[in-house]
Amino acid sequence: MIANFPEKTMIRKDYTPPFxxxxxxxxxTSKHLERHLLFHQDADYVFGVNSLAIGTVKFPVHLLCYVLxxxxxxxxxxxxxxxxxxxxxWVMLRLARILREQYGLRxxxxxxxVDISVVGDPQMLRNEVAYQLRNPYKARVxxxxxxxxxxxxxxxxxxxxxxxxxxxxxxxxxxxxxHTRQHIPSDWEHxxxxxxNKCFVDYRRVQAQFEGSLQLFDLLRKYDLESIVALxxxxxxxxxxxxxxxxxxxxILCREEFHVANPRQLDRKSLxxxxxxxxxxxxxxxxxxxxxxxxxxxxxxxxx
Numbered sequence: 001m002i003a004n005f006p007e008k009t010m011i012r013k014d015y016t017p018p019f020x021x022x023x024x025x026x027x028x029t030s031k032h033l034e035r036h037l038l039f040h041q042d043a044d045y046v047f048g049v050n051s052l053a054i055g056t057v058k059f060p061v062h063l064l065c066y067v068l069x070x071x072x073x074x075x076x077x078x079x080x081x082x083x084x085x086x087x088x089x090w091v092m093l094r095l096a097r098i099l100r101e102q103y104g105l106r107x108x109x110x111x112x113x114v115d116i117s118v119v120g121d122p123q124m125l126r127n128e129v130a131y132q133l134r135n136p137y138k139a140r141v142x143x144x145x146x147x148x149x150x151x152x153x154x155x156x157x158x159x160x161x162x163x164x165x166x167x168x169x170x171x172x173x174x175x176x177x178x179h180t181r182q183h184i185p186s187d188w189e190h191x192x193x194x195x196x197n198k199c200f201v202d203y204r205r206v207q208a209q210f211e212g213s214l215q216l217f218d219l220l221r222k223y224d225l226e227s228i229v230a231l232x233x234x235x236x237x238x239x240x241x242x243x244x245x246x247x248x249x250x251x252i253l254c255r256e257e258f259h260v261a262n263p264r265q266l267d268r269k270s271l272x273x274x275x276x277x278x279x280x281x282x283x284x285x286x287x288x289x290x291x292x293x294x295x296x297x298x299x300x301x302x303x304x
Contacts, residue, residue: 026117028115030074045068045148052200055090061078061084063075074132076129088111126216133145139242168186249282
């Protein structure tokens with residue numbers, strides 16, 4: 001069970017609004033973690049989604065779109081720049097504490113490790129939405145519109161009743177279920193403890209910038225066609241397993257070859273043997289191995 005903890009807000013002091021934009025739409029992209037995962041299991045993703053939802057109650061911002069990937073996240077926020085920064089910092093602070101509480105990982109998330117860009121016009125907004133939704137496709141996880149940990153399920157749905165959830169419980173139970181003392185609106189819904197996108201994502205604001213669902217699909221298809229063109233010119237990337245897929249194989253190897261439950265129980269020599277096996281058998285890159293096993297880059301360079 002995830003422990004409750006005090007919630008504080010950290011506002012970035014050393015960052016000024018890009019291009020002088022004090023209020024507007026901003027895309028926040030956290031730095032890709034190289035040696036660790038931001039989200040290890042479904043419960044971590046649920047906590048991440050709930051953090052995004054609760055933040056929209058706590059801060060005067062609109063969350064237009066998002067995607068949570070295993071090593072990073074993308075947020076599309078509308079509001080004043082200081083409020084959007086405060087929202088982002090608060091979310092990352094919650095995630096950092098969970099990484100410490102659950103996995104003993106410290107000092108791997110830094111508030112300054114973020115790319116922030118201003119969304120200056122409707123076409124750029126459409127591009128940013130498509131870019132975010134394409135992340136699971138690029139990572140070879142699944143189709144852009146079927147990924148569980150993004151805002152895709154509320155865009156251009158004729159009837160959001162298809163996502164039926166459970167009512168929000170009383171304050172005491174909600175505090176435990178959602179790991180927060182923040183009030184959760186009584187008209188919100190959740191499914192197995194995960195707050196539903198239709199409650200907190202401002203999808204109507206996003207849809208208003210598209211002529212219809214086909215325009216969004218065309219943008220998604222456009223990038224697919226670029227991949228097909230790259231393949232025809234022999235420029236396609238070698239197939240790789242995603243971090244999540246490879247982590248499943250890490251645990252299988254740990255059980256079958258090393259007789260332990262997870263890589264944290266391996267000694268140094270066995271950990272390096274596992275790393276070589278991932279590179280040789282599954283084509284894992286050095287960066288990917290470093291993320292999954294927590295091995296330093298110079299050690300991998302000497303070993304692989």
